[in-house]
Amino acid sequence: MTSRAVQYARFGGPEVLELVEREDPVPGEGQVRLAVRAAAVNPLDWKLRSGAMASGDAPPEPRVPGFDVAGVVDAVGVGVTDLAVGDEVLGKAVGGAYAEKALASVRTLVRKPAEVSWEVAAAVPVVATTAYRVLALLGLGEGDHTGTTLVVDGAAGGVGVMAVQVAVARGARVIGTAGEAHQDEVRALGATPVVYGEGLAERVRAVAPQGVDRALDTAGKGALRDLVALTGAPERVVTIADYAGAQELGVTFSSGGDPDEETRALADAVARLADGRLRAPTVVTYPLADAGRAQDDNQHRRVAGKLVLLPT
Ligand SMILES: NC(=O)c1ccc[n+]([C@@H]2O[C@H](COP(=O)([O-])OP(=O)(O)OC[C@H]3O[C@@H](n4cnc5c(N)ncnc54)[C@H](OP(=O)(O)O)[C@@H]3O)[C@@H](O)[C@H]2O)c1
Known part of the structure; x- marks a missing residue:
C-alpha cells in the first residue's frame, strides 16, 4: 500500500518540501504504524530542513519532517502487546510525522482521551x-x-x-x-x-x-x-x-531527556488537558500539502499558536 508524505532531499527553504506518494512504512520491533490524524510543526522541523543543524555538507537522504503525531494504530510490529490496531494515541513519530502513515515507538506513546481533539493531541508531545x-x-x-x-x-x-x-x-x-x-x-x-x-x-x-x-x-x-x-x-x-x-x-x-520520563510527563499533561487543569494550546490547522507554508509561518511568527497539519 502507498500513502502520501511530505519529504525533502536537500536542505533549504520551505520550497524543498514536496508531497510524495510512498510505500507505507513498516513498523519495526516495539513500533506501531499510525494512520495520522494530525501532526504538529515545531521550530526544530524547519531548523533541520534548513541544514543549519547538519554537521556536514551532504544533502539528507529523503527525510520526512516532524515529531509530534496523533493517530490511530493501523499496524503493530513484533513484540507490541500494549497497543492494538484501532487504538487512538499521541506521541513522537520515528522517521517523520508529516505523512498519512507514520511510525512510533510504543514506549513514547500515550492514549488519546476522547476529550482531547486530534489537533490538540498532536500539538502537545514536544512542548x-x-x-x-x-x-x-x-x-x-x-x-x-x-x-x-x-x-x-x-x-x-x-x-x-x-x-x-x-x-x-x-x-x-x-x-x-x-x-x-x-x-x-x-x-x-x-x-x-x-x-x-x-x-x-x-x-x-x-x-x-x-x-x-x-x-x-x-x-x-x-x-x-x-x-x-x-x-x-x-x-x-x-x-x-x-x-x-x-x-x-x-x-x-537542555535538549532531549529520558524517554520513559518524557512519556510519563506526556501522560500527565494529557490527563490535565482532558479534565481541564491545563488549557489547550491555540491550534491553527493546515492541510498536509501546505507543510512548507506552515513551517514558514511558524519560523516568521506570522501565525501564533501551535500549527498543525491535517492529512485529509
Ligand atoms: N532544546 C529542546 O529540547 C527544545 C525543545 C522544544 C523547542 N526548542 C526550541 O525552543 C524554541 C521555542 O520553541 P517553541 O516551540 O516554544 O516556539 P514558538 O511556539 O514558535 O514560540 C516562540 C516564542 O518566542 C517568543 N519570542 C519572539 N521573540 C522574542 C524575544 N526577543 N524575547 C523573548 N521571546 C521572544 C515569541 O513570542 P511572541 O509570539 O509574543 O512574539 C513566541 O511566543 C525554539 O527555538 C525551539 O527550536 C528546544
Whole structure:
C-alpha cells in the first residue's frame, strides 16, 4: 500500500518540501504504524530542513519532517502487546510525522482521551515533554513550589505556554515575557506578563521587587545575561534555545531527556488537558500539502499558536 508524505532531499527553504506518494512504512520491533490524524510543526522541523543543524555538507537522504503525531494504530510490529490496531494515541513519530502513515515507538506513546481533539493531541508531545523536563532541571519538578518566582522568557510560545501553566499549577509565581500582542494571553495562563526585549531586567524587577529565583529561556533571543542577573547565578537558569549563550555564561542548555520520563510527563499533561487543569494550546490547522507554508509561518511568527497539519 502507498500513502502520501511530505519529504525533502536537500536542505533549504520551505520550497524543498514536496508531497510524495510512498510505500507505507513498516513498523519495526516495539513500533506501531499510525494512520495520522494530525501532526504538529515545531521550530526544530524547519531548523533541520534548513541544514543549519547538519554537521556536514551532504544533502539528507529523503527525510520526512516532524515529531509530534496523533493517530490511530493501523499496524503493530513484533513484540507490541500494549497497543492494538484501532487504538487512538499521541506521541513522537520515528522517521517523520508529516505523512498519512507514520511510525512510533510504543514506549513514547500515550492514549488519546476522547476529550482531547486530534489537533490538540498532536500539538502537545514536544512542548509538554520539554516543559516538564526543564522545570525539573530548575528544581520545579512535581510538588508544591509556593514561594518560588520563575521567569519564563517566551511565555506565549509552544513550550512557554506549557511551562507557565505547569509551574503555576505547582504553586510558583510566574513572570512571563511576550510581545505586546500576547500580554493578555500570558495573564490568562496565570502569569504576570512583561514585554520581552531591551530593558527586560528592569521590567521584571518592577513586578518582582522581592527577586527572582529561577529563569527559563525558551526563546533564545539573547536574554540569558539578563536572566542570570535577575536570578543571581547561571545555575538558576536553563535555556532550550541558546546553545552559544549557555556555553558562554555557564547556563544549562537542555535538549532531549529520558524517554520513559518524557512519556510519563506526556501522560500527565494529557490527563490535565482532558479534565481541564491545563488549557489547550491555540491550534491553527493546515492541510498536509501546505507543510512548507506552515513551517514558514511558524519560523516568521506570522501565525501564533501551535500549527498543525491535517492529512485529509
Ligand atoms: N532544546 C529542546 O529540547 C527544545 C525543545 C522544544 C523547542 N526548542 C526550541 O525552543 C524554541 C521555542 O520553541 P517553541 O516551540 O516554544 O516556539 P514558538 O511556539 O514558535 O514560540 C516562540 C516564542 O518566542 C517568543 N519570542 C519572539 N521573540 C522574542 C524575544 N526577543 N524575547 C523573548 N521571546 C521572544 C515569541 O513570542 P511572541 O509570539 O509574543 O512574539 C513566541 O511566543 C525554539 O527555538 C525551539 O527550536 C528546544
